[in-house]
Ligand SMILES: NC(=O)C1=CN([C@@H]2O[C@H](COP(=O)(O)OP(=O)(O)OC[C@H]3O[C@@H](n4cnc5c(N)ncnc54)[C@H](OP(=O)(O)O)[C@@H]3O)[C@@H](O)[C@H]2O)[C@H](O)CC1
């Protein structure tokens with residue numbers, strides 16, 4: 001249920017269902033019926049409905065929906081882009097079942113319409129919209145702003161690229177989107193997610209076996225994809241069994257970020273947490289810390305000495321660390337010691353130069369590390385770090401940019417944002433959809449890095465630890481709501497974990 005279908009995978013799923021004995025027209029009938037039923041829940045019978053159909057099978061869904069809404073007593077007017085004679089295959093079949101008038105799209109009349117069914121384009125959209133299609137979308141979006149028009153999109157809001165969520169010129173702003181079998185990246189990545197309104201996933205006969213058989217590498221980030229790897233404490237266990245996380249602190253004026261990360265690591269369940277503090281900042285850190293220990297660690301050599309104790313098994317380096325050779329040295333030490341490592345903020349920027357300390361050096365350290373390395377860039381850090389690799393920077397979607405970066409660097413890459421992507425070097429990726437705008441406040445990235453580090457300390461595998469950290473971070477933010485600040489997030493975690501571990505869900 002969490003798998004994500006790309007446009008190509010959706011077509012494959014279609015074909016396998018048809019090969020399995022469900023005729024294509026039956027799939028279309030079920031798809032169109034699902035759209036009609038959702039639409040009927042949004043407007044009372046007898047209301048005027050405008051159905052706009054495109055030249056392909058998305059349009060075919062529209063013809064089916066029009067017929068069903070007409071049978072249910074709505075006053076339906078159907079508008080088609082292009083001549084009805086040009087329709088092929090299942091779309092031609094669906095048009096043949098429609099006994100009403102087929103109006104040209106250019107004649108679209110939204111007067112007194114309560115509902116629009118948007119069936120112009122779905123997974124077949126392949127270029128920016130123009131002409132009558134674009135004009136119709138502009139008119140529908142405009143009508144929504146000054147009437148109570150309710151817009152239901154079939155499969156994907158027309159104009160949204162199903163694989164990237166990008167707007168292809170212009171796109172429908174839908175109140176509802178009814179998609180089929182599974183969600184597409186365009187339902188989850190921005191801006192597409194914002195165009196969808198409420199997304200309903202309709203079952204149209206594409207079995208779970210077909211989906212499983214496609215071995216899809218992408219999924220929606222949810223407990224169902226990583227909860228099995230979450231390490232619950234053993235009844236007879238002790239704190240040493242839950243790992244020892246280390247947050248490396250910045251200098252005297254930059255100690256807060258590491259402490260935010262440290263507290264997050266403790267809250268998420270690391271058995272012990274230590275702030276590795278430069279000597280000059282020891283007093284400041286010590287004054288702020290209680291359950292979290294603090295050790296004086298002077299540069300890479302000091303960290304190397306600390307890591308002589310194998311119990312320090314997961315580190316976060318970067319928050320407040322400062323950009324440059326010293327931070328690169330700290331990351332090299334953690335990598336050479338084979339410890340699970342989260343590289344965030346200044347830790348990432350320290351490898352963004354073109355010189356010898358650039359991305360190749362970071363990739364080498366990642367590959368040399370026997371334990372997982374997680375990079376947690378926001379878009380700006382990502383662009384700086386991977387700026388010299390066109391196949392990453394120019395990949396067609398945020399999802400594929402993160403996947404390419406993970407494969408190139410060998411690290412798990414958490415490309416943050418309202419639509420954070422968590423990508424593994426093996427090509428798997430999760431798209432997160434539970435973030436909230438209230439996370440846009442100082443320090444929340446430090447907390448996220450700490451959550452991931454704390455989960456790594458407890459032995460979670462890298463990709464799952466990163467995904468769980470991102471999801472818990474979003475869930476904590478949702479539990480807090482408006483006015484949250486970074487310090488609140490770890491404190492909200494007990495409630496989130498309680499709901500998750502006792503009820504297994506959101
Ligand atoms: N299992 C499923 O997911 C099912 C999906 N169904 C529906 O089928 C569509 C996909 O149908 P398809 O015909 O492949 O594509 P579209 O209907 O989205 O697009 C139709 C054609 O439009 C042309 N096109 C593309 N971009 C533009 C544009 N910017 N301007 C004008 N025309 C454009 C393109 O043809 P070209 O030859 O011109 O490239 C498209 O082929 C899916 O979304 C579902 O709604 C099934 O009904 C049920 C099962």
Ligand SMILES: [K+]
Pocket residue numbers: 058118119120121122153154155156157158
């Ligand atoms: K559509």
